[in-house]
Amino acid sequence: MPADITSQTNAYSNSEIRKGINGSANTAFACALISAIVFFVAYLSQVSSIAAGTPWTFSGEWVPRLGVQLDFRVDGLSLLFGLLISGIGILVFLYSYGYFKVHKGHARLQWLLLSFMLAMLGLVSSDNIILLFIFWELTTITSFLLVGFDHENTQARRSALQALLVTGGGGLALLVGLIMLGQASGSYLLSEIIASGSAVTEHEHYPVILTLILLGAFTKSAQFPFHFWLPNAMAAPSPVSAYLHSATMVKAGIYLMMRLQSSLGGTEEWFYALSIAGGITAVWSSMMALRQTDLKLMLAWTTVMALGTITMFLASNLQIAALAAVTFLIVHAFYKCALFLAIGNVDKSTGTRDFNKLGSLVRFMPITALGAVLAALSMAGFPPFLGFIGKELIYEGTLTIADQPWIIVAAAVAANAMMVGIALTFIFRVFLGGESTITREPKEVYAVMWVGPVVLAIAGLLTGLLPGQITEYVIQPAVSSVMAASAEVKLSLWHGINGPLILSIITVAVGIMLFFSLSIVSRMINNLVEKLPVVGDSAYEFLLNRTQFVASKLTNRLQTGSLSHYLTIVFMAFVVSVAVTLLYHPVSMDFDRLTPVTPFIAIVVFLMISAALVLTFSNTRLLAICALGVVGSGVAVLFLVFGAIDVAITQLMVETLFVVLIATVLIKLPRFPDQTDPAKTRGLRDAVIAIAAGVVMAIITLGVSLTPLDLTVTHFFEENSLAQAYGRNIVNVILVDFRALDTLGEVAVVATAALAVIALLKVRVHAQGPR
Amino acid sequence: MEILLSLLVGVLMSVSVWMLLSRNLVKFLFGLVLISNVANLIIFKVGGLTVGAPALITDGGSAEYANSLPQALVLTAIVIGFGLVSFTLVLAHKAYQAIGTLNVDEMTLAEKRQDPADSEKSS
Structure with missing residues (x-):
């Protein structure tokens, strides 16, 4: 079959195929880009009214009987995510246009990216938790297709399946958790659940609800111990990774935790679950990032680190923590997307992503290098970038929230120092300095491909220099949504010399040391990792294999x-x-209801039991048929005795026919005690x-x-048989009048059986012998 | 009376299950006939037993009738059971002609065991 297709496509000229591919891809690209722009502008137009505290709402009927409505509500938090998703969407769609220009899957990719964006926008704008769940699952499915975009590659297929199983499994837990949340709070509307404050935390099922919802959020946002799928998912093409990692997919879990923090948070369970999972994730993944040589894989691990940091902050219900989380989210979205796109350009241009082979790319790709360096500076948290403000807030947060702050502070400094080390590696080993060992001459990429990194990097710089606007219109409303109370926040670059600044200086110093000793550090980490017990990926592999093994065993059994x-x-x-x-x-048996045994019945029953026993031990077919006849006739006699005349007549007729039929067919079958039923197999x-x-x-x-007995129905028939159906024989009236349709169905069944019998008898079969 | 009939139901049920579990298709068929009878008897019996009072409405008399509902159900069941058994009987006959065995464990055309001989034949 595949050979046919190849020969057919060869029949067309290459240019014709190219034209067809480009045509459908252009349509897809146009649709995606226009949708993204429309959404971005629409969100922008709502900025001032939402900042003033009036959310944009929409409500439509969908499944009213199940209480599932199309309820949308865009408040500060939704707006922040909506702007990121649609804004970064514009840049990613543009980028993909250049990246996939001559790829035969271009149209598919653009449609998938568009579906994915719409699902994400729906997710962050839903007010109904069932609707939210539906969009949640849509993002799972579309991200499965996106990660597995290169479906001819085994690794891509495996990663896609892993992402689907991990996030889909978490999704199932989330569904149950959301339904329980709805039951516990009495409303399926997020706005009402949040308005009811911390009522849910006092509910008896609170621990279960929390566990289930956090399972959903942790799997989606790649928190330990579900962190492993995200680095694997970088088997996706660069623009997809940029989109999934920066603004969308993995932020869905963060969004959910931010959204529900005011309802579910503020308890010890919430605090410890989030701070432990987030802390382990942050430290572990920054170590993992340091040992990579593949730039893209390095970035993927730093995404996990960023998610861990945000999760750690959401553990606390203080305003400073929410502010740090929201700000860091924006910082991360900007620099991570820019860097992923820049690495995509490097990969496209040089054919490698190994930083040991790359160096001084600024000479060949100046614009990409500009974007990448600015983004990396923001990632390292140098002033005057937004990243600096983000890092200061993180330190201020860690110093404030922790009762015994030193462990958390140490974790934050360690993780951030590793970020600095990685950022410096990007800047000085890849773009500004370092020796290139690649043979071909890299070229700067198309404009559509460098515009993304540059715009995002400059956004990181401008928002750092002038934080007033973004604070007032985006960050403050978002923090208010997380806190479920109006918040006053102010961001600035310079806070004076205080605890956070000193920690920042320590961070940079440690980061520079890490940069210079990167090869030693990564070797140390490698040694450490080898000694640790299996986690994550191998556990997943083991579980998957066991499941398949048990399933196939069970099926065979x-x-x-x-x-x-x-x-x-x-x-x-x-x-x-x-x-x-x-x-x-x-x-409960009421033995007073027993009726006396008549001798006649006793004899009939005795005969029937004897016949049944004869049937059990009979060795000849004729004897068995006779015994069967005795039992059947006995049943007829019982019917007759207990007043069921019609039934008895039918039973007798049918019994007679049975015996005739069986006898007729049996003549053609082998004798009874043949070898097929030796006693020893009947255990x-x-x-x-x-x-x-x-x-x-x-x-x-x-x-x-x-x-x-409840005789209501019987009494109904007894009363109405003569009055309404003019029949004295109640059983007959039931069959042909009250339940006439049943009888018609019965006739149809018997007629079908008769037709099937005739058809079977006419078929000539050829003996095949037993298998 | 109830205890006696329950005993009867129990014995007939045991015998029919025993026959149904047999590897011999003919015995299986006998079991099928028998279990139809047992099922009918159970439905009839749990509807209550009234001796000698058929469900016929007489003029003026407001006497107690036998429960008419299970009778109607059983009547339908008997006829359908007949349809089922006759079809199965003919099917068994044809199956024996085609496969040449009455051992149900060897009648596995629909769900073949995974063994190399089979896959060779099918390819």
Whole structure:
């Protein structure tokens, strides 16, 4: 089949194919870019009214009966995320246009990026938590497709699946958590849940709700111990990594924690869960970042570090912590996206991302280098960049929130010093200095590809120099949303000489030392990592393999293709479930309801039981058929005795037909005691199951006979049979009048069976022999 | 009376399960016929037993009738059970012609065991 396609495509000229690809890609690109611009402008137009405290809301019917509405509400926090998602979206879409210009998957990529952006925007704007969950899952699915964009590559497929399983699994936990949250707070609207304050934290299910929701947030935002999927997800193309890592996917969990901090936070559980997970994540991932030589992988690990830092800050419910988290979020979005895009340019231009092979790229790619260096300076937290303000706030926060601050302060300084070391590596080993060992001459990339890094890097610089505007219109409203109270914040570059500044100086000093001893440090970290027990990725691998192993074992065990085996399972399940139910809810039997036994009935029952036993042990077919006939006729007699005349007549007729039919067919089948059913294959197990089924059934029927019956329906028929249907035989009236449709269905079943029998009899089969 | 009939139901149920679990298709068929009968008997019995009072409305008499509802259900069930058993019977006959065995453990055409001989044949 693939050969056909190849030959077909060869029939067309290359330029025609190129034109077709470019045409559909241009459409996709235009749609994506226009949507991003429209959203960005729309968000911008709301900035002043939202800053004044009036959120933009929209509400539409969707599934009113389930209480799922299209409720959207854009407040300060949503606005911040919306601006980042759509604004960075514009730059990433432009970038992808240049990056994928001649790639046959270009159109697909642009559509996926657009879907992903829309899902993210929906996620951060939803007011209904069910709606939020739906968008949450949409981002999981679209990011799966984006990470696995290069689907012919095994590594990309594995990473995509890993991202899907980890974040999708967390999503399931989140769904349950959100539903419980809705039940506990009595509302599925985020605005109402937040307005109810800390009511949820006093609910008896609070620990469960918190655990489930944090599972969702931690998996999505790659917090320890779920951190491993994010660095693997950098198998995606550069623009995708830039978008996923800077503004979107991984920030969804951060968004959720920020959003719910005022409702779920402020407790010891919240504080310890977030500060421990965030702290471990931050320190561990900055160590992991230092040992990489692949620039993109290095960046991926620093993303995990940034997420850990933000999570650590969200642990506290102080305003300074929220301010630090929000500011650092913006700082990180700017520099991380710029650096990912710049590394994409380097990769495209030189063919490698290994910093040992690169050097002095400023000579060949001056504009990309400008963007990258400015972004790296912001990452290192040098003044006058926004990164500096962010880092100062982090230190101010750590000094304020911690009761025993030294561990957290040390962690923050260590993590930030490693950031400085990495930033310096970017600046002096790749762009400004260092020796290049690549053979080909790198060229500067298209304008659409350098505009992203440069714009973002300059944004980081300008917002650092003039923090007033962004503070008033974006940061302050966002902090107010997180705190669920109006907050007054002010940012400035210079705070005077205080604790944070001293820590900053220490950080830079340690960072410079790290930069100069990078090879020694990374070797030390490598040695350390080898000694540590398995975490993350290998645990995932192990679990995945075990699951598949157990599943296939189970399937082989259950799905044997043997009828008797299936029936064994069915009857065992029947016996066990009924017996357990009987044990826990014994039937109350009222022995006064017993009626006396008449000799006639006793004889009939005795005959039937004897016939059944004969059937069990019969060795000839004729004997078995006779025994079967006796049982069937006995049933008919019982019907007759207990006043069911019509049923008895039908039973007798059908029983007669049975015996005739069976006898007719049996003549053509081999004699009974053939080799297929030797006694030894019928073990004790079959007998036990059979007897147990009989005992259970006998107890149930006895129990039901000895409890009062609800005869409402029967009385209805008795009263209305003559009055409404003009029939004296109630059973007949039920069948042909009250339940006439049932009877029609029954006729249809019998007719179908008859047709099937005729069809089967006409088929000529060729013997194939047993398998 | 109730205890006696429950005993009957229990014995018939055991026998039919025993027959159904058999590896011989003919015995399985006997089990199928028997379990249909047991099911009908159970439905009828749990609806309450009234001796000699058919559900027929007589003029003026407001006597107690036998429970008509289970009777109607059982009547339908008997006929459908007949349809099922006749179809299965013919199917068994044809299956025997095609496969040449009545051992249900060897009738695995629909769900083949994974063994090399099979995959060779199918390719």
